[in-house]
Amino acid sequence: MTTLATRAPRGSRQLAGTGTLLRFALRRDRVMIPVWIAVNALMVLSMPNTLKGLYGTTAERADLVRQMETNASFRALIGPVFDTSIGALTAWRVGIYAAALGAVMSLLIVVRHTRDEEESGRQELVASGTVGRRASLTAALLTAAAANAVLALLITAGLAGQGASGALSFGLGLAGVGMVFATMAAIAAQLTQSARLARGLTAAVLGAAFVLRAAGDSATDGGTSQAFGTGGGSSVLTWLSPLGWLENQRSFAGERWWVLLLFAAAVAVQAVVAYELAGRRDVGMSFLPTRPGPPTGRLGTAGALAWRLQRGGVLGWSVGFFLAGVVYGGLTDGAADLVRDNDKAREIFERMGGLSGLTDAFLASMVGMLGLIASLYVVASVLRLNGEETSGRAEPLLACAVGRLRWAAGHLVIAFGGSALIMLLAGLGFAVGYGKEIGPILGACLVQVPAVWVIGGAAVLLYGLAPRLAPASWGIAVAVLLIGWVGPALNAPRIMLDLSPFGHLPKLPGGGMEWPPVLILMGLAMMLVGGGLAGLRSRDMTT
Known part of the structure; x- marks a missing residue:
């Protein structure tokens, strides 16, 4: 039939x-x-x-x-x-x-x-x-x-x-x-x-x-x-x-x-x-x-495996941030000339980057923009843990003599250390493109890192406590990006800008360094990561 x-x-x-x-x-x-x-x-x-x-x-x-x-x-x-x-x-x-x-x-x-x-x-x-x-x-x-x-x-x-x-x-x-x-x-x-x-x-x-x-x-x-x-x-x-x-x-x-x-x-x-x-x-x-690997494994630690899995992403983001720094650094003088005679344009740059001069405000706003984008990197890197778990690749690894915290630590070191690395390379790119104020620009880039780590800590918390909600970390990162990008241009109220951790950072270069908000953000990031790891240790793994 x-x-x-x-x-x-x-x-x-x-x-x-x-x-x-x-x-x-x-x-x-x-x-x-x-x-x-x-x-x-x-x-x-x-x-x-x-x-x-x-x-x-x-x-x-x-x-x-x-x-x-x-x-x-x-x-x-x-x-x-x-x-x-x-x-x-x-x-x-x-x-x-x-x-x-x-x-x-x-x-x-x-x-x-x-x-x-x-x-x-x-x-x-x-x-x-x-x-x-x-x-x-x-x-x-x-x-x-x-x-x-x-x-x-x-x-x-x-x-x-x-x-x-x-x-x-x-x-x-x-x-x-x-x-x-x-x-x-x-x-x-x-x-x-x-x-x-x-x-x-x-x-x-x-x-x-x-x-x-x-x-x-x-x-x-x-x-x-x-x-x-x-x-x-x-x-x-x-x-x-x-x-x-x-x-x-x-x-x-x-x-x-x-x-x-x-x-x-x-x-x-x-x-x-x-x-x-x-x-x-x-x-x-x-x-x-995919090219077959060597007959004998060469990765001796969970951290080495995490680096092997994420090294391509770290390299790509590093190159991109360095080149972005070079480009934005080269545009600094031209940007100042472009909006010098426009009071409203200057006001927006100052709202985004500081109040100490148009050139410093432009540099601070561009550095802040790269910091917002770096939050996307840290979320992607943290969520690699979720991808390894849901795909079933983490289960055989954890069945060996590798603890959950040790396995997670390898990826988190790359996520949080990598975010600091790409911001450092962005600062070096700014120094190459602008050719002035190397120290202040590097400091301005590195001061973004605590806010980036807060976003990464939120991703760790969601993954550790409720892995099904882990993709919602993208929503947090995108919301912060939207607040930082569109908020100043729309003259958003201060209470809305303060919802973003980036809104509490000192505006460098040009402004004065303020350690209390930086230290508070770093402490908050550590608390979020600790809560996420505690949840990961106590919950069942996806099989």
Whole structure:
């Protein structure tokens, strides 16, 4: 008797169960996706009011654009300006970074629901049922598409007051960048046997896209020249980057709708490649298999194993923070000149960084921003404990003569020591880029560490007491990032800024060193870590 499965078309069998997996993926990400979307949307939608406060008149905005025309460093960092309207300045100021956040969200979603599932063994169990070979990949891409569609809808609706056409263009462009990196992550998930490597490869491509765009924008003044009718155009390097496609879409400045075809073509081609690769391998395998280790183990301690697992992340963050310090250090003098005559811009920098001078305020605000980003590193590093436990890799290790606290200590030393290391390297980068005040800048970077450790301590506490709630640590880190990033620009009340541990740090360089809040934050971090370790020692492990 011919069964329904054999009578069904081959394509439908390949996608059987997609709807169920899609609903499951959306349920699993019911917290993560809204948080990413909310942060991205708030960052974009808060910018028009900020820009109106900084540059309220057309003459002030035109003066800003003319200054940007001669500042190659800022073009490399943010991109060119194509018009003096509030909408165009919004797309210029946050477009690249909103696109990067959307790309990271998309690649995390796709890898989580494809290679992560295979690496943990859950995908093999699911595939034993009536689930098609390509169903999990389709569900992951549809989840990413839904997240990007919601982000595009919010951006379009929120910026419609600046121009409906420009808002739609900008929203679709952000969604396009997200889907380009979602399909790219889908390819990486087929090529590699490790979810960590798949995320790393896709993130490396994102970094290369940013560098290509920055190099192209710094090499030409095409954007601003076009805005004032003097000709010019974008560099070839800019067109090689999906981030460059977004800025060349010129939202709110005579939209180039045909650029959306580049996004559509890239998504379609990469999706076809990912589907072809998915159909040519076994579940759990890859086209670039993991290299086998030595026949005799060389790792003698739990700390050595933790370092082996996390050394790639530490290296990547270290290089990134050092280069960021070099870039921001090189921009310091130019930033001071750019906002010296704008009282409101100067006030925001001083609220973010201190009150002792514009240059010191800019340095302090950039150092503080890197401190906020370092909190993401410490959360990711701490949650590696949760990943090792839920994947089952911690269980055989703890079955040997390795105690829980000793096992956890190896990862926590890397998490907390690594956060101090990357802030130190950021300070060295500032010293290289700025070339002045090496000691004060290093001190300003290191004073961020206690606040970073408080965020890490909160992650340890959640993991130790309630491991199922451990991913909520990302929500804490993102909330702190949002308070520190958007709060000063929106002139948020002091009580809200004080919710962040970073709001209690002394504003260095320029301000005076205040030891009591630093010591209190360090004590709080130690208490949180101690509470988390006590919980880890007494609770049952996930098996």
